[in-house]
Amino acid sequence: MSELFDVHGPFTTGHADIDAEHDQLHFQAKRLAMMLARGEDMVATTAVLANFITLLETHFKHEEMYFGVLEPHRAEAHRNEHKMLVLSLKLFAKSVKERDDLENWTDFVSLDDLLLKHAILFDLELRP
Numbered sequence: 001m002s003e004l005f006d007v008h009g010p011f012t013t014g015h016a017d018i019d020a021e022h023d024q025l026h027f028q029a030k031r032l033a034m035m036l037a038r039g040e041d042m043v044a045t046t047a048v049l050a051n052f053i054t055l056l057e058t059h060f061k062h063e064e065m066y067f068g069v070l071e072p073h074r075a076e077a078h079r080n081e082h083k084m085l086v087l088s089l090k091l092f093a094k095s096v097k098e099r100d101d102l103e104n105w106t107d108f109v110s111l112d113d114l115l116l117k118h119a120i121l122f123d124l125e126l127r128p
């Protein structure tokens with residue numbers, strides 16, 4: 001596990017299952033950014049991207065099971081943020097599919113940054 005998400009890491013939520021999923025998502029995001037930056041095979045890249053989006057949606061559903069500890073307005077804001085992130089990634093995946101060149105890897109890096117910012121601004125509130 002990356003030191004970002006282990007027990008003493010800055011992104012630790014204190015829920016081992018959620019932290020393990022964050023670690024996996026972070027690893028997959030780095031892998032995808034590399035594939036996009038290198039302009040690797042479009043079919044393989046779009047398949048990895050589709051898998052990443054599924055992984056993210058599954059993670060969000062799982063994480064929302066812990067929302068009982070949040071104030072209702074924070075739970076709603078967090079849920080909306082999840083929706084926005086999935087939508088942004090789906091739009092990104094569509095743009096990757098529609099373009100022959102893969103000059104858009106920097107857009108993905110920005111999305112990966114958004115995921116880390118999300119963890120800081122929202123997910124850390126789930127700490128027991």
Ligand SMILES: [Fe+2]
Pocket residue numbers: 063078082118122123
């Ligand atoms: Fe979240």
Ligand SMILES: [Fe+2]
Pocket residue numbers: 022059063119123
């Ligand atoms: Fe999360």
